[in-house]
Each structure stands twice: as structure tokens, then as C-alpha cells.
Amino acid sequence: MNTIIFRTIAPFLVAIMVVFSVFVLLRGHNEPGGGFIGGLIAASAIAIYGIAAGVSEVRKALKIDPLAIAGFGLFIAGLAGLLSLGAEAPFLTGLWTYFEIGNAKVALSSVLIFDIGVYLVVLGTISAIALALEENEEGE
């Protein structure tokens, strides 16, 4: 697996995949996509980087423990649900605000915060598992 072609191409591939995962996350509300699949794409980017550059390199690049990322995701997803307490609505009710930047109308919602939380949970857990598996292989 660890050929020079792969090692050269990997960083570019990883960058494209991470950007694409964010794009998939953001378009996910009404079109195919969303936090879960976006998180999977980002986690596979991290796994690819792990294969190419080694696990310790990835951990250095991430700076944060992947499981901490997952914890943060779960935390903000829960907070997004709690927002509806102020709106006299049940837990996890979607709240929307709209504002305009120039000619574009931008919709912001608690659903998006929840989805970002899902993205981070999936990214964190899957990359933690992937890195642990790759670490085992390196050890052998």
C-alpha cells in the first residue's frame, strides 16, 4: 500500500475529501447528504492519511484526541436539542432564523447545529477506531 505514488497523492486526496465532507454536511438538509455521511467521508480521509503517513503523524496533525471530538459532537447535538426549551417547544424541536447577506437569504437552524454534532460524533468515533486498528498493524 505504502508506495511513493500513494504517499504523494494522499495529502491532496485528504484535503479534497475533508472539504467535500463539509459540503455534504451542509447540503444535507433537503438533499442527499448530512452529518452522518459527511462524518464518514471525513473519517475515511483521516484513515487514508493514517495509512500514508503513519498514525503518530495523524495524531500530531489532529492535535485533539478523536474521542474528545466525538464527545464534543454529542455535547453540541444535545445543546441544540435544549435550545427549544426557550421556545416553549418539546426537546429537539427545530428552530429557524433567516437573515440576508447581500442578495442571498441564509437560513440558520438548530437542526444544523445538531447535524454538525452528528458529523463530529461520526468523525471522532470512526477515526478513533480506524487509528487504533492501523496502530495495531504498525505494531506487528
Place this chain on the structure above:
Amino acid sequence: METEIVKETLVLPKAMIEVATSAADWLVILPVVLALLASALLLMLRSTTRGQAVFAILVVMAIIVIEVQLLLKILELGPQSMTMGKWLPPFGISFSVDVIGASFALAGAIVTLVVLLYVQADIAKREVKYGFYSLVLLMLAGVSGAFMTGDLFNLYVWFEVMLISSFGLIIMGGRKLQLDGAIKYGFLNFLATSFFLAALGFIYGLMGTLNMADIAIVAADAPAGPLAAIGALLLLAFGMKAAAFPVNAWLPASYHTPHPAVSALFGGLLTKVGVYALLRTLVVLMPSAREFLDPLITILAVATLILAPLGALSQINLRRAIGFFLIGGVGAVLAGLAMPSMRGLAGASIYVFHSMLTIAALYLVAGLIERMSGTDDTRKMGGIYNASSMMSILFLVLIFAIAGLPPFLGFWPKLLLIEAGLGQADSVLVVALVLNSFLTVIAGTRLWSHIFWRNGREGKNSEQLNDRLKPLSKKDKWFGIAPTSILVVLIVWFGLFPNSVIDASRTAAADLLYPERYIQSTGLALDVEEDDLEVSQ
């Protein structure tokens, strides 16, 4: 022509909740949300070990306060519901809490608090970094969610949450024995969850809904054959989760392997969720399936009641023996399930409450005994009476409570169950219940005499002092015996003054047998379809 008429008169049923939700309604969901958020926060801050314990204990205390308020509210006003995201049930996922849900969740939170205090005596920094507190809170979230949810698929999700967190807890420490236990535990629980998932598919295919209140309405008109098959599948799945005979082997093979505090947490919380799910699905949702399965449930109850204490009698490993006591309790609840009268269900629901507190306390005492004697072999534990009389009292009280002797909490559910059996002339179950108490006393006092009554070492050397015993340190006394005593005090207190518990259990049994109030709390009414018809005409 016809289609035009339909167009004119078509009135879509409402899909959204239009009433404002007051902050007081949030009591239903807050215990789960708080535990989940706190668990996430602790997972994030895993590497900073300081303050984690205090934070976790404070969160669990807050959850207890909320659950007490919720229970009082339910006792006063009836079952409470909240449906997420403003969607009307059955579209939205409901949390519907009645008396048994709230009281079991409360008992679970109390056990968790006691375990968190207990563990302060010997938790290592490495275990905090591993994420112990985060996992405990995650498990509490899963257990409370399972007790409180009003949606079957959501129940499955909480089962998964419990499974994930219990996996992390059972292998904490990483000894070979623990991995062996974890594999048995994990494999059989995965299998049970898969059966449950298959049953969910059948339920959705048959009734088109997974909302519990909605199922309770629809199941009345569902065909009997498929319903009975679903009931049997659920009985197998939850029976495995609850460790009922003959699918109980995983429990004594795994529960003695982790840290004693983790054993207490598992013994107090996990099997009870399986038992609760049996009561909820077979009594409330599909009473006709339960009736069909009644002879089978009776056989399972009798076998579990009698074989479990016999298993305990043959054990020389202390915590394995306690595992068998735990299984015997599952038999008592199954006996209640086989006699779904007011008394039988009241007895079963108090039994679960009692068993959560008692089994957890028993595992905690066992942990202290193992710490003192440095072994898990009851033959080598002799002489602890001299070393710590307090522990011998705690142990004996708990054994009597498990066996159902007065004046402890365990007596009342047994009494109610036996009364229920006599009322129905179900003599087999009555005999099995009495025999279970009898055998449990024998097995328990055998352990007690080995560990406490015998002065010293095993066999002929019983008069020789057991020099392997290490006295408990001050820390062990404060964080070991004191929290366990809280549970024992609760057991004795409710045993001496059982009125509040028995009153609550009557309400619980009535809500299980006649779920109208439960259904109405979600906003579904039994005659919804007729109302819609009137509007459209």
C-alpha cells in the same frame, strides 16, 4: 366523480403539536438529557482527571432530584409524556413515563450515585483517564432512557447505548478473565438485541407503528397468530437480556469479572431493563400474546425461581453466587408476569425496585469482602466477623432481603406475588416462590457461615486464625461501607414502612393493566379515528 368528492372533504389529521410546552413538562426528558450531556462533557475532558468525580456525583444528584419530582407529579396527575420535535405521536418519538418507569429510573439513579461514591475508595487515575465516569453516566442515560421511552425503536436505541457503555466498563482493567467475561456477555447480548430488532420489524410490518401507546391501541385488532409470534420473539429477546432460564448462562459467567462497583451497577441496572421491557411489551402492548404464552411463562418462572438458588448453592465464587441470586429475582418478576392481576403486577414492580437496590448493595459488600480477604473463593474468606462485624450485619440483612424475609423490602413483593397466586389458584407458582425463598436462605446463609461465622481458615483449621485477612483502611470504611449502608437503610426503611411503596405499586399495576391514562398522556385518544371521521363529514 368520487375522487372529486374525496378532494373536497379530505381533512388531513393534524401532524404537529400546537400547544406550548411548559418548562415543567421537561421533567420527562431532563434526566436522560443531563446524563447524556454530562457524559459527553466528561468524554471530552477525559485527560483532566481532577474534578471528574465531583462533577459526575453532582449530575447524578441533580438527576435524582428531578426524578423524585417527576415521580411525585406522576403519582398526583398520572403518566406524563413529551413528544420530540413538536410532531404528534405516532410520528414523533415520545417519552412516556408512568409510575414503574419513573420509580425504576429513580432506583437506577440512586444505585449509580452509591456506586460513584463507593468507587472513590480505590479508583486509579488510569481508570479515570480511560473514561470511567463518562461511561457510567452514559449507562445511566441508557437505562433511564429505556425506562422512560414511549417508543419501541427508541427502546432499542437505549439498549444499544447501554451495551456500548457496559462493554467499556466490563473490560476496564483489561485482565484476561474480564475479556473472557466480556465476550460471553457481549455475544449473547448482541444476539438478544438482534432478536429484538427482528421483532421490531415484524411489529412495524403488522401494525404500522412503533409508538408504544399507538401499539396498545392497534394491537387489539391485530391478528392473533402473528401477534403471538412477535410476543414469543420478544420473550426470547428480553428473557436473554434479563437472564431468565434457560438463557441465563452468560450472567454468572461474566458479572463477577469486572470491578465490584461495575458488577453492582450491572446487577442493579441492566437485567432490570430486560424485565421492565417484558412487563411493558407483554402486559401493556400485547396482552393477547401474553395470554397465549402464559403456560410457557409459568414454566420459565418456576424453572428460574428454583434453579437459580440451586446454582448459588453450588458456588464457591462469591460474586458468581450473587449472580445466581440475581437470576432468582428475575424468576419472581416472571411469576408476576404469569399472573397479571393487580396484586401480581404490583408485586412484580416492587420486586424490580427492591432487587435493584438489594443486588447492587450485595455486590458492593462482596467487593469489600474480596478486598479484605484478597480472594474471590468463599472457602478462604473465613473470619471476617471478627475483623468487621458491620460487614457481617450488612451481608446478612441483604441475604434476608433477597430471600424475602420480613421486615425487609424484599418481603412485600413476595407476599403480594404469593397472594396473587393464591387468588388465582396458581399453586405451582406459589410453591415455586416459597421454595425459592427457602433455597435462597439456605444458599445465602451458607455463604454467610463460610465467610463470617467460621472463625478462621478452611477445613480442619477452622479454629486457626485466618492470617490472610487485611483490615479495611479508613478510606475503604468511609467510601466502602458508608454508601452501601445508604442502600441497606433504604431497604430496611421501606421494609418497615411499606405503605408508600405499596400504594405506588398499585397505581403502577393499574396503569399496566388499564393503559388508558398512559395512552391519553401521549395525546393519542382511543377513539381518534371516529373523531377524524366526524370532522371530515
